[in-house]
């Protein structure tokens with residue numbers, strides 16, 4: 060094949076991929092209920108939003124947050140409704156700040172607490188998507204997870220919902236009458252913008268739109284707006300799929316050899332290719348990218 064025909068066939072693959080239907084699964088991290096006065100109500104609103112779209116998510120639970128009667132009571136309805144539970148370490152410390160021995164012990168601790176909760180496939184997600192700051196740590200952890208029959212619960216669409224939630228809660232703490240609906244559209248716009256970015260990366264790097272796994276958190280913000288998030292994607296013709304089905308795609312078996320390892324799986328595959336350094340920032344997502352926008356809007 061000449062260079063010219065290769066370029067032409069790449070262009071036609073990309074054009075075809077650009078028209079293919081999109082699908083997205085929700086993955087929700089942390090179950091961080093302790094700072095909130097009404098965790099049962101928040102849990103119920105999140106469950107209702109998913110039920111109304113007849114989709115099941117993957118809930119990556121911090122072991123510490125499950126290690127009490129309240130934590131157990133919050134997880135149970137997710138299990139009853141067939142959602143997938145994953146391991147997100149016991150104490151949620153970043154692998155970058157720990158040795159392999161410390162971090163793997165934290166994974167095992169959560170594995171013991173969540174033993175009766177974990178679904179199939181057995182999924183593990185790294186805190187802050189940090190998979191190792193050296194090649195040795197990265198590869199030791201990958202081998203450890205395989206030995207313990209875990210797959211990495213990769214994210215394809217990363218975002219900063221946690222930062223929008225932090226700001227919203229701070230605002231409510233200082234102004235109890237604050238109109239929370241002011242966060243709705245900026246949050247939807249942020250998620251849509253990130254979905255477009257990572258989906259374009261998917262087509263550029265892989266030649267196709269993968270079944271996406273969106274990372275959001277179990278928090279106040281999503282208890283208010285998850286229903287709107289799902290409705291936004293549906294209206295824009297994205298199919299909301301079960302996380303268990305999305306994770307069957309072969310992309311989730313890829314193991315990019317980047318250092319530091321982690322971020323969105325699409326970010327890491329793009330980084331590994333060496334062709335996208337002009338569009339990749341590090342970290343992929345962070346509060347510093349969002350702060351000026353929210354400041355401007357007075358949120």
Ligand SMILES: [Zn+2]
Pocket residue numbers: 088089147151185186187
């Ligand atoms: Zn987390």
